[in-house]
Amino acid sequence: MQRIIGKQAVLHRYEDLMAYECDGYTIHKGxxxxxxxxxxxxxVSAAVTYMHKHKIPFIPRGAGTGLSGGATALNGEVIISLVRMNKLLDVDYLNRKAVVQPGFINLKLSNSISTKGYYYAPDPSSQAACTIGGNVGENAGGAHCLKYGVTTNHVLGLELVLPSGEIVRIGGLPDSPGYDLLxxxxxxxxxxxxxxxxxxxxLKKPQGIxxxxALYDDVNDASQAVSDIIAAGIIPAALEMMDNTAIEGVESGNYPVGYPRDLGAVLIVEVDGIEAGLQHQIDEVLEVCRKHHVREVRQAASVEExxxxxxNRKTAFGAMGTISPDYLVQDGVIPRSTLPFVLARVGEISQKYGLRIANVFHAGDGNLHPLILFDSRIPGQQQDAVLAGSEVLQVCAEMGGTITGEHGVGxxxxxxxxxxFTEQEIEVQIGLRQVFNRDNLCNPDKIFPKPARCVEVKQHLATVRETAISN
Amino acid sequence: MQRIIGKQAVLHRYEDLMAYECDGYTIHKGxxxxxxxxxxxxxVSAAVTYMHKHKIPFIPRGAGTGLSGGATALNGEVIISLVRMNKLLDVDYLNRKAVVQPGFINLKLSNSISTKGYYYAPDPSSQAACTIGGNVGENAGGAHCLKYGVTTNHVLGLELVLPSGEIVRIGGLPDSPGYDLLxxxxxxxxxxxxxxxxxxxxLKKPQGIxxxxALYDDVNDASQAVSDIIAAGIIPAALEMMDNTAIEGVESGNYPVGYPRDLGAVLIVEVDGIEAGLQHQIDEVLEVCRKHHVREVRQAASVEExxxxxxNRKTAFGAMGTISPDYLVQDGVIPRSTLPFVLARVGEISQKYGLRIANVFHAGDGNLHPLILFDSRIPGQQQDAVLAGSEVLQVCAEMGGTITGEHGVGxxxxxxxxxxFTEQEIEVQIGLRQVFNRDNLCNPDKIFPKPARCVEVKQHLATVRETAISN
Incomplete structure (x- = not known):
């Protein structure tokens, strides 16, 4: 490797490698x-060609902010860090596109084009650190993806080094003949x-924001308001929710804003677009909020507010560190209409394991982030947190939702x-992987479970869902 | 087949089969x-299982309105018509989704949910006849896809009979773990x-539309206005353009609206959303139009207008029949900024072959529909039309665009x-097909060319593009 890409560009001493033992998901390490x-x-191509030839498995890595372990070398793989490939290569304002290297940091793109009145829409909470390459890998979302879509809706083209070492270019325009490789x-x-x-x-920055x-005593009123805002035909740029425990966390963290600690939930609702229509939309939002017994509403009086x-919202995950030694972030998706039912079930799971669960949501698109608080010094608690997280995902699946909205499977x-997924559906996906990655050297042992008894699991889920619906 | 799905459900006499010798693409038949x-x-599953077992190739077909021959049985395949599977199975207004069978007609969906204030966004010009199953097959677009996206942006889940006959269900929510099978x-x-x-x-119908x-003497002024409308940060719901020959066609057709026949081009610009902001947006559009020497602008005074x-616009293809015995529809995509250059090249191709070419565009997203007029009774003209169409697509590719926006490859x-695509990129795609369709019985001999000399083609294109840019 040193011969291929230079002596300074290879870490190999154990003490250096330790810093790369996990990404933002810390339960499993390697x-x-x-x-x-x-x-x-x-x-990249030369290194991959070499590893392909010698059957050495390898893993791409951006900033290491991923939350599902996608960049973790569980079995001693070689990590290919893309952080040196961190340039903004081109901006084409007329055709509204930018070309970046994978290690370019998400927020830097918006900052670089801001003076011309443009921005890049996908805004994961980690956007000040995470890379656009990592965003592509995980199809990252963010608070404003309700209106603007997730990463896949903003990627127009890719250059890719295949697991064989060959370089290919894909896409370049919104639609493309043949299959949707992008x-x-x-x-x-x-x-x-x-x-x-x-x-x-x-994208051009909206004229107005x-x-x-909206501060609620009861989390169920807040949930109902979320459904009704969408049902009213308003598509907010963002529609976020935090429950009581999450509010306790953010108000104890580095960016408190003075939310009362006794709230059941807070909603953050943002609309953007042509200035002329905005106050009218906000008035409609407020009307819906009031119908559902809101305690208080506040409208931002300034850009600073x-x-x-x-x-406060975007640092919610980290703020949990102020009220709990450890926490595990989950990432489920549910149909919006099942939100009150799912929250009640999450409450039951919390009680069952004796672990507090804070809920932070991209509520508008039904994307939950339960934060399961635990103390890894207490034997068994980490294991319980993992089990509780998996139970929450099972509830999401039972409700017709799914197990990840934006953090990936990893x-x-x-x-x-x-x-x-059934066993067969998983096999189809493994078949797709093999088209690109025949020898499974490129990030092996991720995403897909080992073959097993999933027909029974599916049957169980079908039964549970029927019961839930008939109740 | 009669044993499997019933005697009445199988056509096999030559005179009956003749009606299925092509779809909306009439150059090749079978x-x-x-x-x-x-x-x-x-x-469907029983029939496919039988054909899979006996190695009989087959082709799915909706309404037969496709424009690239995707549903044509070139080599005597069995056609599986989905027109009997034409039900609206479910509408879930709260979670904003509908479940349809593949033979359900596109426009019927919007009509069925209209009284509740909802609609289905993708609106191909053939929407009164084409099926949603066919739309999924071709990833159909339409005039309003500039703002709302094409079919793929609106499909949440599929039930699929695999080419082996097995039934699988895929998706159900906007994001999904694993690969993007939808x-x-x-x-x-x-x-x-x-x-x-x-x-x-x-989607909820917009509050206002x-x-x-905008009527232009010069097509290049109209092109420049298109670029500037987008650059101004307005995302119209639709931004359509027709050139002089297209105007001659629509004004001779069944739905004339009185466009002067000497126009260089007409733009149709539509904005929708919250009522309060709309007139402001239209005023901005008009300001841009005026800056580019518009002859006249008209704002629709009524729903009827x-x-x-x-x-008038949506029947433009058919209207060409009034000014030419035959026509061939092409479907290329280009970066918006290259529109004037590409139009000039299309004009040269028209002269080279001595065939008139009418241009109808989804201008906002750079999707061209050159309509190549010819007379199949004159020996050689059909062949020339095909060659001219292919040359237009080559120009699109040279400009960094692509060869189909919404009609498919077929x-x-x-x-x-x-x-x-390079040979290798085509091979990757054929590899993907094999994951689902190992024996290539399901719509064989479509999309992909036979292996050949495409490295040279790519090199040629690279040279041409360099030259165009440096000029």
Missing amino acids: VPAAVIFPANTQE GILTGSEGTMGIVTEITVRI KTVV RARWWA IEKMEDMRFV | VPAAVIFPANTQE GILTGSEGTMGIVTEITVRI KTVV RARWWA IEKMEDMRFV
């Missing part, structure tokens, strides 16, 4: 055989190759895949 | 071995299985795939 830092596509590569969690260049859509917070609300949810 | 009309998923199936032109049930997103037409403009553009 030390890589080496970490390499290629400087360009040709070096779609299948986006969100493939590094199992189909190493993305080395990304063309993304950039208006933001309100809005920024404070978002800093290592964490491999077994939970059985909640939503 | 008589199927039989046409079968299954009534439900189980019958994405790869949508637009796969019937080569990965037979879709037997579709869950689609339904405003529509203007708007409907007349759309009937039979028509198999060889043109070389303009945009």
Whole structure:
């Protein structure tokens, strides 16, 4: 490797490798055989060609902010870090696209084009650190994906080093003849190759933005308001929710905004677009909120106030560290209409395991982030947190939802895949992987469970769902 | 087949089969071995299982409105017509989705949910006849896809009979763990299985719609206005363009609206959304139009006037029949900024072959529909029309665009795939097909060209593009 990409670009001493033993998912860890830092596509290709020839497994990695273990070397793989490939290569304002290297940081793109009035829409909470390459791998979402869509809706083209080492270019325009290769590569969690260049859509900044917070005594009233806002035909740019425990966390964290600690829930509702129509939309939102017994509503009086609300919300995960030694982030999706039922079930799971669960949601699109609080120093609690998380995902699947909205499957949810796919459906997907990654050297042992008894699981789920509906 | 799905559900006499010798693409034809009309998923599965066992190739077909020959039995395949599976199975207003059978007609969905204030967004010009199953196969677009996206952005779940006869269900929510199977199936032109049930997103009808037409002396001024409208940060619901020859066609057709015949081009610009902001947006549009020497602008004064403009536009292809015995529809995509250059090249191609070419565009997303007028009674003209169409697609590819926006590859553009893909990229796609369709019995001989000399084509294109850019 040192011969191929330079002596300085390879880590191989155990003490250096330790820093790469996991990504943002810390339950399972593994030390890589080496970490390499290629400087360009040709070096990625040369390194991969070598590893392909010698049957050495490897894993691409961005900033390591992933939450499902996708970049963790469970079995001593070589990690290919893309952080040196961190350039903004081109911006084409007329055709509204930008070309970046995979290690380019998400927020830097919006910052780089802001003065011209443009931005990049997908905004994961980790956007100040995470890379666009990593976003493509996980098909990352964010608070504003309700209106603007997730990463896959913004990727126009990719350059990819196949697991064989060959370099291919895919896409370039919204629609493409043949099969949707961009779609299948986006969100493939590094199992189909190493993305080395990304063309993304950039958007004109909306003329106006208006933001309100609605404070509720009862979380169910807040849930009902979410459903009714969407049913009223308003598509907010963002529609976020935090429950009582989450509010306790964010108000104890670095960015408190003064939410009362006794609230059942807070909603953050943002609309954007042409200035002329915005206040009318906000008035409609407020009307719905009031119908559902809101305690208080506040409209952001300044850009700074809005920024404070978002800093508070976007650092919610980390803020849990102030009220609990450890926490596990989950990521389920449900039909919006089942939100009150699912919240009640999450409450039961919390009681069953004796673990507090804070709920932070992209409520508008039914994407839950239960934060399961535990103390890893107490024997058994980490294990219980994992089991509780899996039970929450099972509830999501039972309600006709799914097991991940934006964090990916990675290592964490491999077994939970059985909640939503039959053995045969999993086999089809493994077949797709083999088209790109025949020898399974590229991020092996991720996403898919080992073959097992999933017909029974599906049957169980069907029964549970029938029961829930008939109740 | 008669034993499997009933005597009445199988056509096998030559005179009956003749009606199925082509779809909306009439250049290549073929008589199927039989046409079968299954009534439900189980019958599709039983028929496919039988054909799989006996190695009989087969082709799914909706309304037969496709424009690239995707449903044509070139080599005596069995056609599986889905027209009997034409029910609306369920509408879930709360979670905004509807479940339809593949033979359900596109426009009927919007009509069925209209009184509740909802509609289905993708609106191909053939929407009064085409089926949603066919739309999924071709990833159909339409005039309003600029703002709302094409079919793939509205498909939430599929039931599919695999080419082996097995029934699988895929998706159900916007994001899904594992690979994006919905994405790869949508637009796969019937080569990965037979879709037997579709869950689609339904949208709340916008509160207001405003529509203007802008009449231009010079087509290049109209092109520049298109670029500037988008650059101004307005995303119209639709942004359509017709050139002088297209105007001659529609004004000679069944739905004339009185466009002056000497116009260089007409733009149809529509905005929708919250009522309060709309007139402001239209005013901005008009300001841009005026900056580019518009001769006249008209704003629709009534729902009826708007409907007349759309009937005129949506019947543009058929209207060409009034000014030419035959015509060939092409479907290329280009970056918006290259529109004036590409129009000039299309004009040169028209002169070279001595064939008139009318241009109808979804201008906002750079999707061209050159209509090549010819007379099949004159020896050689049909052949020339095909060659001219292929040259237009080559120009699109040279400009960094692509060879189909919404009509698919089918039979028509198999060889043109070389303009945009290398041999290796085509092989990857054939590999993907094999995951679903190992024996290639399901719609064989479509989409992909036979292996050949495409490295040279790519090199040629790269040279041409460099030259165009440096000029």
